[in-house]
Amino acid sequence: EAGVAQSPRYKIIEKRQSVAFWCNPISGHATLYWYQQILGQGPKLLIQFQNNGVVDDSQLPKDRFSAERLKGVDSTLKIQPAKLEDSAVYLCASSPRTQGISTEAFFGQGTRLTVV
Amino acid sequence: LAKTTQPISMDSYEGQEVNITCSHNNIATNDYITWYQQFPSQGPRFIIQGYKTKVTNEVASLFIPADRKSSTLSLPRVSLSDTAVYYCLVGVLMFSGGYNKLIFGAGTRLAVHP
Numbered sequence: 736e737a738g739v740a741q742s743p744r745y746k747i748i749e750k751r752q753s754v755a756f757w758c759n760p761i762s763g764h765a766t767l768y769w770y771q772q773i774l775g776q777g778p779k780l781l782i783q784f785q786n787n788g789v790v791d792d793s794q795l796p797k798d799r800f801s802a803e804r805l806k807g808v809d810s811t812l813k814i815q816p817a818k819l820e821d822s823a824v825y826l827c828a829s830s831p832r833t834q835g836i837s838t839e840a841f842f843g844q845g846t847r848l849t850v851v
Numbered sequence: 852l853a854k855t856t857q858p859i860s861m862d863s864y865e866g867q868e869v870n871i872t873c874s875h876n877n878i879a880t881n882d883y884i885t886w887y888q889q890f891p892s893q894g895p896r897f898i899i900q901g902y903k904t905k906v907t908n909e910v911a912s913l914f915i916p917a918d919r920k921s922s923t924l925s926l927p928r929v930s931l932s933d934t935a936v937y938y939c940l941v942g943v944l945m946f947s948g949g950y951n952k953l954i955f956g957a958g959t960r961l962a963v964h965p
Contacts, residue, residue: 776957777938778955828953830951838897838900838942838951839885839900840951840953842893842895842896844892844894845892
């Protein structure tokens with residue numbers, strides 16, 4: 736089956752510019768996650784969707800970050816305006832609705848953002 | 852969510868067995884223990900999941916004692932390609948909503964040497 740697709744793979748922008756990342760999860764997966772991973776650190780959860788509803792956005796800097804999940808499928812994450820400290824890899828992941836017992840999520844390759 | 856503690860880094864040699872222990876003292880009754888692996892420039896990849904006792908798959912084994920306050924990921928006969936960061940997660944399975952909360956810590960950087 737096709738994996739989680741993310742684009743672009745790399746992006747370089749100047750501070751105060753805006754940027755958007757796109758994620759296409761695995762077909763049929765109800766849960767979609769966006770993580771921010773700064774070099775040398777573990778992934779930090781920014782926002783989690785269940786279908787097209789937000790179940791956790793407690794660590795999303797809402798003054799500059801926004802995310803939406805269109806019709807419970809694709810998702811976009813936007814940063815406006817970007818700061819130098821936003822330089823990181825942005826990872827998208829998806830997982831199916833847990834019919835049984837599974838904590839497996841499938842990750843995309845990420846988008847590496849550099850803010851200069 | 853339960854806080855996890857694991858070593859920052861470990862070194863091993865090809866062919867050896869590697870055991871990475873994770874401490875999760877305040878694990879809740881409905882928490883499952885999950886391990887992910889991450890190679891450079893890639894997203895994390897699910898390795899194994901367990902609730903209690905021992906779980907084994909084609910990649911690793913997971914040992915969980917009766918009190919569930921810790922767990923050990925065991926990688927048999929590692930190779931250079933096992934060099935990666937390994938994350939221990941204590942995920943809450945939200946049965947009512949049918950989704951998981953997956954919170955990553957800093958992980959353990961495993962370096963396998965020739």
